[in-house]
Amino acid sequence: MLLPEREEFLKRVLSHVKFKYDHLDIKRELTEHMEDMYDDFMSHGIDEETATRLMVEYMGDPDEIGERLNEQHSCVLGNIWRAVRALAVIMVILSIIPAFNTSLLAVYSVFSGYSETRDRSEAIYDIKRSDTVRIDDLYFKLEEVLYYSDNDLEIRYRTWYQPFSKSVRWSFSLPSRCIYDNMGTQYSDSSGGSSAGLISRHYLIVEGFSPEAEKVIINYDYDGRKIYIEVPLKAGGSE
Protein backbone atom coordinates (compact mmCIF):
# COMPACT_ATOMS: atom_id res chain seq x y z
CA MET A 1 0.00 0.00 0.00
CA LEU A 2 1.75 3.15 -1.16
CA LEU A 3 -0.44 6.18 -0.63
CA PRO A 4 0.95 9.49 -1.86
CA GLU A 5 -0.91 11.38 0.89
CA ARG A 6 0.72 9.23 3.55
CA GLU A 7 4.16 9.54 1.98
CA GLU A 8 3.76 13.32 1.82
CA PHE A 9 2.78 13.39 5.51
CA LEU A 10 5.80 11.28 6.51
CA LYS A 11 8.13 13.41 4.42
CA ARG A 12 6.89 16.55 6.17
CA VAL A 13 7.37 14.96 9.61
CA LEU A 14 10.87 13.71 8.83
CA SER A 15 11.95 17.03 7.30
CA HIS A 16 12.11 18.37 10.88
CA VAL A 17 14.12 15.50 12.34
CA LYS A 18 17.77 16.42 11.91
CA PHE A 19 19.22 13.13 13.16
CA LYS A 20 18.91 11.21 9.89
CA TYR A 21 19.91 7.83 11.36
CA ASP A 22 16.58 7.61 13.22
CA HIS A 23 14.49 8.41 10.13
CA LEU A 24 13.92 4.79 9.21
CA ASP A 25 12.64 3.81 12.67
CA ILE A 26 10.33 6.81 12.92
CA LYS A 27 9.00 6.31 9.41
CA ARG A 28 8.34 2.66 10.08
CA GLU A 29 6.45 3.30 13.31
CA LEU A 30 4.27 6.07 11.85
CA THR A 31 3.62 4.08 8.67
CA GLU A 32 2.44 1.12 10.72
CA HIS A 33 0.14 3.36 12.74
CA MET A 34 -1.39 4.85 9.60
CA GLU A 35 -1.75 1.40 8.06
CA ASP A 36 -3.68 0.14 11.09
CA MET A 37 -5.88 3.23 11.07
CA TYR A 38 -6.58 2.91 7.35
CA ASP A 39 -7.49 -0.79 7.74
CA ASP A 40 -9.81 0.12 10.62
CA PHE A 41 -11.60 2.71 8.48
CA MET A 42 -11.95 0.27 5.61
CA SER A 43 -13.34 -2.42 7.91
CA HIS A 44 -16.01 0.07 8.95
CA GLY A 45 -17.10 0.43 5.34
CA ILE A 46 -15.48 3.81 4.74
CA ASP A 47 -14.41 4.32 1.12
CA GLU A 48 -10.73 4.55 0.19
CA GLU A 49 -10.70 8.25 -0.53
CA THR A 50 -12.35 9.20 2.75
CA ALA A 51 -10.19 6.70 4.67
CA THR A 52 -7.05 8.27 3.23
CA ARG A 53 -8.23 11.80 4.04
CA LEU A 54 -9.25 10.88 7.61
CA MET A 55 -6.01 8.98 8.18
CA VAL A 56 -3.89 12.04 7.47
CA GLU A 57 -6.29 14.31 9.37
CA TYR A 58 -6.34 12.13 12.50
CA MET A 59 -2.55 12.02 12.62
CA GLY A 60 -2.37 15.74 13.23
CA ASP A 61 -0.02 18.49 12.12
CA PRO A 62 3.09 16.92 10.54
CA ASP A 63 5.18 20.02 11.30
CA GLU A 64 4.31 19.93 15.00
CA ILE A 65 4.90 16.19 15.24
CA GLY A 66 8.20 16.50 13.35
CA GLU A 67 9.46 19.32 15.58
CA ARG A 68 8.58 17.46 18.75
CA LEU A 69 10.18 14.27 17.47
CA ASN A 70 13.30 16.25 16.61
CA GLU A 71 13.58 17.28 20.27
CA GLN A 72 13.67 13.59 21.23
CA HIS A 73 16.07 12.48 18.52
CA SER A 74 18.99 14.69 19.33
CA CYS A 75 21.93 14.89 16.95
CA VAL A 76 24.41 15.34 19.80
CA LEU A 77 23.30 12.35 21.86
CA GLY A 78 22.68 10.30 18.74
CA ASN A 79 26.17 10.93 17.44
CA ILE A 80 27.76 10.20 20.80
CA TRP A 81 25.85 6.91 20.85
CA ARG A 82 27.00 6.12 17.32
CA ALA A 83 30.61 6.95 18.21
CA VAL A 84 30.51 4.76 21.33
CA ARG A 85 29.03 1.92 19.32
CA ALA A 86 31.65 2.27 16.56
CA LEU A 87 34.37 2.25 19.22
CA ALA A 88 32.93 -0.91 20.74
CA VAL A 89 32.96 -2.58 17.33
CA ILE A 90 36.62 -1.58 16.80
CA MET A 91 37.52 -2.97 20.25
CA VAL A 92 35.83 -6.27 19.44
CA ILE A 93 37.61 -6.49 16.08
CA LEU A 94 40.98 -5.71 17.72
CA SER A 95 40.41 -8.44 20.28
CA ILE A 96 39.46 -10.92 17.55
CA ILE A 97 42.47 -10.29 15.29
CA PRO A 98 45.05 -12.25 17.40
CA ALA A 99 42.70 -15.24 17.63
CA PHE A 100 42.02 -14.91 13.92
CA ASN A 101 45.73 -14.93 13.17
CA THR A 102 46.20 -18.13 15.12
CA SER A 103 43.32 -19.88 13.41
CA LEU A 104 44.54 -18.61 10.04
CA LEU A 105 47.90 -20.18 10.75
CA ALA A 106 46.21 -23.39 11.74
CA VAL A 107 44.23 -23.44 8.50
CA TYR A 108 47.41 -22.64 6.60
CA SER A 109 49.27 -25.42 8.35
CA VAL A 110 46.51 -27.92 7.63
CA PHE A 111 46.34 -27.14 3.96
CA SER A 112 49.92 -26.35 3.13
CA GLY A 113 52.35 -29.13 2.37
CA TYR A 114 55.70 -29.91 3.94
CA SER A 115 57.39 -27.45 1.65
CA GLU A 116 60.47 -27.11 3.86
CA THR A 117 61.34 -30.79 3.68
CA ARG A 118 62.95 -32.79 0.90
CA ASP A 119 61.20 -33.30 -2.39
CA ARG A 120 59.09 -36.42 -2.02
CA SER A 121 59.78 -37.43 -5.63
CA GLU A 122 63.34 -38.21 -4.51
CA ALA A 123 62.09 -40.82 -2.07
CA ILE A 124 62.61 -44.48 -2.89
CA TYR A 125 59.44 -45.30 -1.01
CA ASP A 126 57.03 -43.80 1.45
CA ILE A 127 54.81 -45.45 4.01
CA LYS A 128 51.58 -43.77 5.06
CA ARG A 129 50.68 -44.17 8.70
CA SER A 130 48.14 -42.82 11.10
CA ASP A 131 49.26 -43.87 14.54
CA THR A 132 47.98 -41.49 17.17
CA VAL A 133 49.35 -41.37 20.70
CA ARG A 134 48.19 -39.10 23.49
CA ILE A 135 50.56 -37.66 26.05
CA ASP A 136 48.68 -35.62 28.65
CA ASP A 137 46.73 -33.11 26.56
CA LEU A 138 49.03 -33.44 23.56
CA TYR A 139 48.24 -35.63 20.59
CA PHE A 140 51.02 -37.06 18.46
CA LYS A 141 50.13 -38.45 15.08
CA LEU A 142 52.66 -40.23 12.89
CA GLU A 143 51.71 -39.66 9.29
CA GLU A 144 54.43 -40.77 6.95
CA VAL A 145 57.84 -42.39 6.78
CA LEU A 146 59.96 -41.73 3.66
CA TYR A 147 63.26 -43.27 2.69
CA TYR A 148 65.68 -41.61 0.29
CA SER A 149 68.47 -43.07 -1.86
CA ASP A 150 71.13 -41.24 0.20
CA ASN A 151 70.00 -43.23 3.28
CA ASP A 152 68.01 -40.37 4.78
CA LEU A 153 64.93 -41.51 6.63
CA GLU A 154 62.28 -38.87 7.07
CA ILE A 155 59.52 -39.04 9.68
CA ARG A 156 56.55 -36.73 9.27
CA TYR A 157 54.11 -36.18 12.10
CA ARG A 158 51.66 -33.72 13.54
CA THR A 159 50.96 -32.61 17.07
CA TRP A 160 48.04 -30.71 18.54
CA TYR A 161 46.49 -30.02 21.88
CA GLN A 162 43.21 -31.18 23.27
CA PRO A 163 40.81 -28.25 22.68
CA PHE A 164 40.04 -26.11 25.78
CA SER A 165 42.68 -27.89 27.82
CA LYS A 166 43.98 -25.80 30.68
CA SER A 167 47.35 -27.47 30.91
CA VAL A 168 50.59 -25.71 30.09
CA ARG A 169 51.23 -26.08 26.38
CA TRP A 170 54.72 -27.44 26.26
CA SER A 171 56.19 -27.43 22.81
CA PHE A 172 56.91 -30.92 21.62
CA SER A 173 59.18 -32.30 18.95
CA LEU A 174 60.57 -35.75 18.61
CA PRO A 175 64.27 -35.93 19.56
CA SER A 176 66.40 -38.00 17.16
CA ARG A 177 67.85 -40.13 19.96
CA CYS A 178 64.56 -41.98 20.19
CA ILE A 179 64.84 -43.35 16.63
CA TYR A 180 66.04 -46.94 16.44
CA ASP A 181 66.06 -49.70 13.87
CA ASN A 182 65.19 -53.36 14.49
CA MET A 183 68.88 -54.16 14.87
CA GLY A 184 69.14 -51.95 17.92
CA THR A 185 71.00 -49.08 16.29
CA GLN A 186 70.21 -45.71 17.79
CA TYR A 187 70.39 -42.78 15.38
CA SER A 188 71.39 -39.34 16.55
CA ASP A 189 72.44 -37.48 13.39
CA SER A 190 69.30 -35.67 12.34
CA SER A 191 67.70 -32.41 11.42
CA GLY A 192 64.13 -31.34 11.79
CA GLY A 193 61.60 -28.56 11.75
CA SER A 194 58.16 -27.60 12.93
CA SER A 195 55.38 -25.25 11.90
CA ALA A 196 53.34 -23.15 14.30
CA GLY A 197 49.57 -23.22 14.58
CA LEU A 198 46.85 -25.10 16.35
CA ILE A 199 48.02 -28.23 14.57
CA SER A 200 51.80 -28.26 14.21
CA ARG A 201 53.50 -30.11 11.39
CA HIS A 202 56.89 -31.63 12.08
CA TYR A 203 59.52 -33.50 10.18
CA LEU A 204 62.60 -35.28 11.35
CA ILE A 205 65.28 -36.43 8.95
CA VAL A 206 67.60 -39.15 10.25
CA GLU A 207 70.84 -39.38 8.33
CA GLY A 208 72.57 -42.65 7.48
CA PHE A 209 69.66 -44.92 8.27
CA SER A 210 70.59 -48.49 7.47
CA PRO A 211 69.15 -49.74 4.17
CA GLU A 212 69.09 -53.25 5.69
CA ALA A 213 66.78 -52.29 8.53
CA GLU A 214 63.37 -53.95 8.48
CA LYS A 215 61.75 -51.63 10.96
CA VAL A 216 62.08 -48.12 12.26
CA ILE A 217 61.20 -47.86 15.93
CA ILE A 218 60.15 -44.63 17.55
CA ASN A 219 60.78 -45.10 21.24
CA TYR A 220 60.23 -41.95 23.22
CA ASP A 221 60.17 -42.19 26.98
CA TYR A 222 60.59 -39.10 29.01
CA ASP A 223 59.38 -38.62 32.53
CA GLY A 224 56.65 -41.22 32.14
CA ARG A 225 55.46 -39.81 28.81
CA LYS A 226 55.78 -42.53 26.23
CA ILE A 227 55.50 -43.01 22.50
CA TYR A 228 56.30 -46.41 21.06
CA ILE A 229 55.61 -47.07 17.40
CA GLU A 230 57.15 -49.71 15.14
CA VAL A 231 56.96 -49.12 11.42
CA PRO A 232 57.87 -52.03 9.10
CA LEU A 233 60.01 -50.85 6.22
CA LYS A 234 60.06 -52.04 2.64
CA ALA A 235 63.79 -52.61 2.58
CA GLY A 236 65.81 -55.37 4.27
CA GLY A 237 64.56 -58.16 2.06
CA SER A 238 60.89 -57.49 2.64
CA GLU A 239 60.56 -56.36 -0.95
Next chain:
Amino acid sequence: MEIDKGLIGGSTVLMLLALLEERDFYGYEIIKELREKSENIFEFKEGTLYPVLHRMENAGLVKSYRKAAESGKERKYYSITAAGLKRFSDEKEQWKTFTLSVNKVIGGRSHAFA
Protein backbone atom coordinates in the same frame (compact mmCIF):
# COMPACT_ATOMS: atom_id res chain seq x y z
CA MET B 1 -17.55 17.64 25.69
CA GLU B 2 -14.21 19.04 24.61
CA ILE B 3 -11.35 19.24 27.03
CA ASP B 4 -8.55 21.78 26.84
CA LYS B 5 -5.52 20.28 25.11
CA GLY B 6 -3.16 21.65 27.75
CA LEU B 7 -4.95 19.72 30.43
CA ILE B 8 -4.67 16.49 28.49
CA GLY B 9 -1.03 17.21 27.72
CA GLY B 10 -0.15 17.43 31.40
CA SER B 11 -1.63 14.05 32.21
CA THR B 12 -0.73 12.13 29.03
CA VAL B 13 2.37 10.54 30.59
CA LEU B 14 0.38 9.46 33.63
CA MET B 15 -2.31 7.86 31.45
CA LEU B 16 0.24 6.09 29.28
CA LEU B 17 2.06 4.73 32.33
CA ALA B 18 -1.28 3.51 33.71
CA LEU B 19 -1.97 1.62 30.48
CA LEU B 20 1.52 0.16 30.20
CA GLU B 21 1.40 -0.98 33.81
CA GLU B 22 -1.25 -3.50 32.69
CA ARG B 23 0.58 -4.88 29.67
CA ASP B 24 2.79 -3.95 26.71
CA PHE B 25 1.18 -1.95 23.92
CA TYR B 26 2.08 -0.63 20.50
CA GLY B 27 1.13 2.91 19.49
CA TYR B 28 -2.08 2.27 17.64
CA GLU B 29 -3.37 0.02 20.44
CA ILE B 30 -2.65 2.77 22.97
CA ILE B 31 -4.80 5.25 21.02
CA LYS B 32 -7.67 2.79 20.77
CA GLU B 33 -7.44 1.88 24.44
CA LEU B 34 -7.33 5.53 25.56
CA ARG B 35 -10.29 6.36 23.39
CA GLU B 36 -12.27 3.45 24.76
CA LYS B 37 -11.41 3.96 28.41
CA SER B 38 -12.06 7.70 28.33
CA GLU B 39 -15.30 7.15 26.38
CA ASN B 40 -14.06 9.24 23.46
CA ILE B 41 -13.22 12.29 25.58
CA PHE B 42 -9.51 12.02 24.88
CA GLU B 43 -9.43 12.44 21.13
CA PHE B 44 -6.02 13.93 20.67
CA LYS B 45 -4.21 13.88 17.37
CA GLU B 46 -2.79 10.41 17.02
CA GLY B 47 0.60 11.36 15.62
CA THR B 48 1.39 13.45 18.72
CA LEU B 49 1.51 10.23 20.76
CA TYR B 50 4.92 9.30 19.35
CA PRO B 51 6.97 12.28 20.52
CA VAL B 52 5.57 11.56 24.01
CA LEU B 53 6.44 7.86 23.83
CA HIS B 54 9.93 8.65 22.53
CA ARG B 55 10.41 11.19 25.33
CA MET B 56 9.37 8.57 27.87
CA GLU B 57 11.79 6.10 26.33
CA ASN B 58 14.64 8.63 26.48
CA ALA B 59 13.77 9.23 30.14
CA GLY B 60 13.98 5.48 30.79
CA LEU B 61 10.32 5.15 31.79
CA VAL B 62 9.58 2.71 28.98
CA LYS B 63 11.57 0.58 26.59
CA SER B 64 10.59 -0.61 23.16
CA TYR B 65 11.01 -3.79 21.17
CA ARG B 66 9.60 -5.21 17.95
CA LYS B 67 7.27 -8.18 18.00
CA ALA B 68 4.57 -9.70 15.79
CA ALA B 69 1.12 -8.46 16.87
CA GLU B 70 -2.00 -10.65 16.89
CA SER B 71 -2.57 -9.70 13.26
CA GLY B 72 0.79 -11.31 12.46
CA LYS B 73 2.25 -7.94 11.45
CA GLU B 74 5.31 -6.76 13.29
CA ARG B 75 4.79 -3.75 15.56
CA LYS B 76 6.90 -1.67 17.92
CA TYR B 77 5.81 -2.44 21.47
CA TYR B 78 6.43 -0.36 24.57
CA SER B 79 6.86 -1.84 28.02
CA ILE B 80 7.13 -0.06 31.34
CA THR B 81 10.46 -0.13 33.20
CA ALA B 82 11.10 -0.18 36.95
CA ALA B 83 11.72 3.59 36.76
CA GLY B 84 8.39 3.93 34.92
CA LEU B 85 6.56 2.06 37.65
CA LYS B 86 8.12 4.30 40.28
CA ARG B 87 7.13 7.41 38.33
CA PHE B 88 3.62 6.05 37.91
CA SER B 89 3.05 5.58 41.63
CA ASP B 90 4.51 9.05 42.40
CA GLU B 91 2.43 10.81 39.77
CA LYS B 92 -0.71 8.95 40.74
CA GLU B 93 -0.34 10.25 44.27
CA GLN B 94 0.23 13.80 43.02
CA TRP B 95 -2.77 13.53 40.74
CA LYS B 96 -4.99 12.34 43.60
CA THR B 97 -3.88 15.23 45.79
CA PHE B 98 -4.42 17.64 42.90
CA THR B 99 -7.93 16.43 42.03
CA LEU B 100 -8.86 16.30 45.72
CA SER B 101 -7.82 19.93 46.13
CA VAL B 102 -9.66 20.98 42.97
CA ASN B 103 -12.77 19.11 44.11
CA LYS B 104 -12.60 20.80 47.50
CA VAL B 105 -12.46 24.21 45.84
CA ILE B 106 -15.24 23.38 43.38
CA GLY B 107 -17.31 21.62 46.02
CA GLY B 108 -16.69 24.51 48.46
CA ARG B 109 -17.83 27.13 45.92
CA SER B 110 -20.84 25.17 44.83
CA HIS B 111 -21.71 24.72 48.49
CA ALA B 112 -21.32 28.45 49.09
CA PHE B 113 -23.60 29.25 46.19
CA ALA B 114 -26.18 26.73 47.22
